[in-house]
Structures are given as C-alpha cells and as structure tokens.
Amino acid sequence: MVKQRVLRLQQQQTLQQQKAELAAQQALLAQQESTLDAQRRRMEAQDQKIATLTGELDTLRTPDGSLAGGDATTVPVEILDQPVASPGAQGPQQRPEKADEQADQTSEAVAQAQQDDPTRALLEDFKGAWRLPGTNAALGIGGYVKSAMVYNFDPLEIPDRFIVGSIPVSSTSVQDAEAQSSLTADQSRINFDLREPTEYGVLRAFIEGDFAEDNGTFRLRHAFGQWNKITAGKTWSAFVDTQASPEEVDFEGLNGRINVRQTQLRVMPTLGHEYEFQFSMEDPNPQVQNGRGVTRFPDLVMTGRFNPRERLHTKAALLLRQVRAQRPADEGAGVEKDHGWGLSLSGRYRTPQFNEQDSVLFQLSYGNVIGRYVNDLSSVGNFDGIFNPDNGELELFDIFAGYVSYQHWWDPDTWGLKWLTRNQMRSNFTLGFVDVDNPGFVSGDAYKRTIRLSGNLFWSPTPRIDIGGEYLWGSRENEDGSDGDAKQVQFAVRYRF
Numbered sequence: 103m104v105k106q107r108v109l110r111l112q113q114q115q116t117l118q119q120q121k122a123e124l125a126a127q128q129a130l131l132a133q134q135e136s137t138l139d140a141q142r143r144r145m146e147a148q149d150q151k152i153a154t155l156t157g158e159l160d161t162l163r164t165p166d167g168s169l170a171g172g173d174a175t176t177v178p179v180e181i182l183d184q185p186v187a188s189p190g191a192q193g194p195q196q197r198p199e200k201a202d203e204q205a206d207q208t209s210e211a212v213a214q215a216q217q218d219d220p221t222r223a224l225l226e227d228f229k230g231a232w233r234l235p236g237t238n239a240a241l242g243i244g245g246y247v248k249s250a251m252v253y254n255f256d257p258l259e260i261p262d263r264f265i266v267g268s269i270p271v272s273s274t275s276v277q278d279a280e281a282q283s284s285l286t287a288d289q290s291r292i293n294f295d296l297r298e299p300t301e302y303g304v305l306r307a308f309i310e311g312d313f314a315e316d317n318g319t320f321r322l323r324h325a326f327g328q329w330n331k332i333t334a335g336k337t338w339s340a341f342v343d344t345q346a347s348p349e350e351v352d353f354e355g356l357n358g359r360i361n362v363r364q365t366q367l368r369v370m371p372t373l374g375h376e377y378e379f380q381f382s383m384e385d386p387n388p389q390v391q392n393g394r395g396v397t398r399f400p401d402l403v404m405t406g407r408f409n410p411r412e413r414l415h416t417k418a419a420l421l422l423r424q425v426r427a428q429r430p431a432d433e434g435a436g437v438e439k440d441h442g443w444g445l446s447l448s449g450r451y452r453t454p455q456f457n458e459q460d461s462v463l464f465q466l467s468y469g470n471v472i473g474r475y476v477n478d479l480s481s482v483g484n485f486d487g488i489f490n491p492d493n494g495e496l497e498l499f500d501i502f503a504g505y506v507s508y509q510h511w512w513d514p515d516t517w518g519l520k521w522l523t524r525n526q527m528r529s530n531f532t533l534g535f536v537d538v539d540n541p542g543f544v545s546g547d548a549y550k551r552t553i554r555l556s557g558n559l560f561w562s563p564t565p566r567i568d569i570g571g572e573y574l575w576g577s578r579e580n581e582d583g584s585d586g587d588a589k590q591v592q593f594a595v596r597y598r599f
C-alpha cells in the first residue's frame with residue numbers, strides 16, 4: 103500500500119513537471135509566433151515599398167511624350183540654362199480620391215517609399231534613365247538618327263545646309279557654277295548623361311557628339327560637368343538663349359542667332375522663381391581677318407533671366423571681350439589688343455490667340471565684339487577684328503543681328519484631318535538678319551548684310567519621330583552694294599532614342 107502511494111505521488115510530480123514544461127513551451131511558441139508575425143508584417147511592408155519603387159522607375163523609364171525643338175534646341179543639353187533640380191525637393195503627394203482606411207494606408211506607404219529613395223526627385227526630371235546598381239546615380243542615353251535631303255536652286259559653297267553668308271553675289275560668283283543637292287545622315291548625334299544626388303546638390307556629367315565633320319568624322323558638341331549651381335566644360339555659351347531658338351529643319355540654323363559652344367566656367371544663382379543670374383568666363387578664341395588671334399583673357403558673360411508669367415520668358419545678356427591678335431610678319435608682327443562689348447535681348451511669348459501652344463520668339467543683338475557669336479558670321483569666319491593696313495591698328499566690327507519667329511500648332515479638326523491627333527503638326531515662320539558696319543578701308547566684296555526667310559512644317563506621328571520640310575530664301579549684300587540671293591528646300595526625318 104505504501105509503495106502504491108509513493109508511486110502515485112511520483113507520477114503526480116512527474117505530471118506537474120510535464121505540465122510546467124508544456125506551459126513554458128507554449129509561452130515560447132507564442133513568443134516565436136508573435137516575432138514571426140512582426141517579421142511577416144515588415145516583409146509585407148518592404149514588398150509593398152519595393153513594388154511601389156519598381157512601378158515608379160518603370161514609369162520614369164517610359165519615353166517622355168513632349169516634343170523637343172530643332173537642331174539648335176536638342177534635349178537635354180539646352181535645359182542647362184536651368185540648374186538641375188535638387189534631390190531634397192519634395193513635391194506635394196497625390197492622395198487618392200477614395201478616402202477609406204486602406205486607401206490612406208496605401209498613400210502613406212507610397213509617400214514613405216518615395217522619401218526613402220534618394221533619387222526620387224532626381225529621376226522625376228530624368229525620364230528614360232537607369233538607376234546604376236549599388237549607387238544613387240542614374241544614367242541616360244539619348245540622341246537621334248537624322249536623315250536629311252537638301253535641294254539647292256542656286257549654287258552654294260556648302261550644299262548640305264543654308265549658309266546665307268556663302269551666297270555668291272554678281273561680282274564674285276564663279277562662272278558655270280552648278281547648284282548641288284545633298285543626302286546625308288551626318289547630323290545624327292548621341293549623348294550620355296549621368297546624374298547623382300549629393301549632400302550639396304545634384305552632380306551631372308554630360309557628353310554629346312555628332313558626325314558633322316568632313317567625311318562623317320565624329321565631332322564633340324558638348325562635354326561638361328555640373329554640380330549644383332556651377333558648370334565647367336564645353337557647352338552653349340551663356341550668351342546663347344536656347345529657350346528662344348526657333349525649330350528648323352536646316353542644320354545650319356538662323357543667320358542672326360547667337361550660336362556658339364565653347365569651354366567655360368559658369369555659376370548660376372537663382373533669385374526666387376522669376377529671376378536668375380548667370381556669370382560665365384569663357385574661351386575667347388579671337389578670330390581676326392588678317393592676323394592671328396591670341397587667347398589671353400577670357401570672355402566675360404553676365405545674363406539675367408526674367409519670367410514674370412508662365413507664358414513669357416525674357417533674357418538679357420552682356421558680353422565683355424578683349425580681342426588680342428598678332429599682325430602678320432610682313433606687316434611688322436607685334437600684338438595689338440582692343441576691348442569691346444555686346445548686348446543681347448531675347449525672349450519667347452506664348453500666344454493663345456490661335457492655339458494655346460503658339461509662340462513668338464525673338465532676339466536682338468548689338469556690339470563690336472559679337473562677330474564670332476553670330477551664327478552666320480561664325481560660319482563665314484573672322485569677324486572679331488581686322489588690322490588697318492595703313493597704320494597697323496586693330497579695329498573691331500560694329501554688328502547688329504537678330505530674328506523674329508512665329509510657331510503655330512495646327513488643329514487637325516480645323517482642316518478635317520481626322521486621322522491626326524492634336525499636338526502632332528506645327529509650323530515655324532522665321533525672319534533673320536545680320537548687318538555689319540565695316541571699317542572704311544575694307545574691300546568692296548566684304549560682307550555687309552544678309553537676310554534669311556524660312557517656313558517649315560513638322561509632323562510627329564509618335565513622340566520619337568519628327569518628319570519635316572522647309573523652304574528657305576536668303577540674300578547677301580556686299581560693301582560695294584552688289585548682292586545675290588539663293589533658294590533651298592530641305593526634308594528631314596529624325597528618329598529619337
């Protein structure tokens with residue numbers, strides 16, 4: 103009997119011990135389940151964040167549906183006048199219309215995911231770029247393939263573009279000269295654009311080239327770095343206004359347009375939303391007709407941009423230059439220098455009278471050292487200065503140049519073109535001029551004045567394709583009053599990538 107009691111007592115103790123161990127195991131399992139549930143919730147949140155970021159990047163990789171301008175305004179270099187966006191800028195978050203709890207949670211998750219991505223603000227304005235693995239940088243590859251056909255009604259020195267200054271006049275034209283035509287793809291270009299947010303602003307490195315040199319040789323167009331408000335490298339001069347450049351088929355572009363790319367160091371402080379100031383030191387590269395230019399002191403460019411309204415853009419620019427050149431050895435050699443200035447006023451005004459996208463563009467430039475900056479004079483060459491053969495002094499050219507252009511977007515409904523959609527067809531009508539006040543000792547066949555008229559029609563069946571045709575007429579007048587004119591028709595197809 104005693105043995106049975108002891109055995110039952112031992113069994114009860116064993117049972118109680120097992121119950122205690124079971125309770126401890128249950129508590130441990132409950133704790134583990136709670137931990138697993140928390141981990142599961144974190145993983146679901148991470149999956150949702152990854153899905154959100156993936157969707158945003160896929161959206162950013164979609165080609166931009168907007169249309170760029172002509173050769174003179176190829177994106178993205180021409181937006182250099184606007185400093186790249188800061189990665190710290192956070193735009194307003196779009197909340198869903200449905201105001202239930204689930205929708206609010208989704209909106210908050212999206213907002214948090216965007217805040218966690220350091221390149222969110224950067225990539226918003228950098229469409230088509232790829233995030234580089236393991237970094238916060240993104241790389242974009244751009245450019246286009248362009249095929250152009252040029253038909254000349256009159257002889258020109260260069261048949262694949264319309265250089266008004268090269269039009270032969272009656273006293274200098276070559277007898278039996280024949281008008282030529284041209285088919286070329288040399289105007290095609292490619293660029294690489296890298297951007298990365300840093301603590302002090304966005305870092306950008308850009309390089310672009312085309313094949314417009316002789317025999318399709320590669321030519322460097324742009325190579326610059328930009329960090330926050332500072333730009334260093336080769337790109338458009340600060341004296342150029344890319345936002346006021348008309349769209350054209352002609353690769354040469356307007357005769358009276360300020361148009362030069364050169365190495366520079368530029369700072370671009372902004373003053374609120376309406377004002378922007380730029381200061382640039384640029385490669386002078388003086389070009390003198392009967393001497394050799396000497397580079398010594400950089401060109402100084404100061405510009406102010408004023409955007410009082412969304413429809414209106416204006417830019418004023420001041421150019422200060424030292425033109426230094428060496429006389430030929432047979433004229434005593436020696437180095438002469440002179441100082442000069444130039445002013446430019448340009449702008450773009452969107453006119454809603456016919457179409458809300460229509461706009462008027464203009465530029466007026468005047469000065470005695472702007473010869474190399476004016477497109478037609480730069481193509482003809484050496485209009486920064488000239489040595490006076492009588493006394494050997496260096497003299498400058500007073501130059502007045504400019505243009506006005508109207509861009510109209512055609513409404514297909516007005517013309518019964520049901521197969522077209524809006525924002526596919528536009529035309530540009532442009533008048534440009536250049537007037538040179540030559541020193542009194544120049545010869546009679548010296549460049550005096552040119553006028554250029556053009557009208558075109560562009561059709562973009564898709565955002566990546568531009569098909570255009572353009573008619574051009576130009577006239578050149580020499581110092582002695584002799585003149586000549588020429589006509590040209592161009593067609594081009596451009597495939598963007």
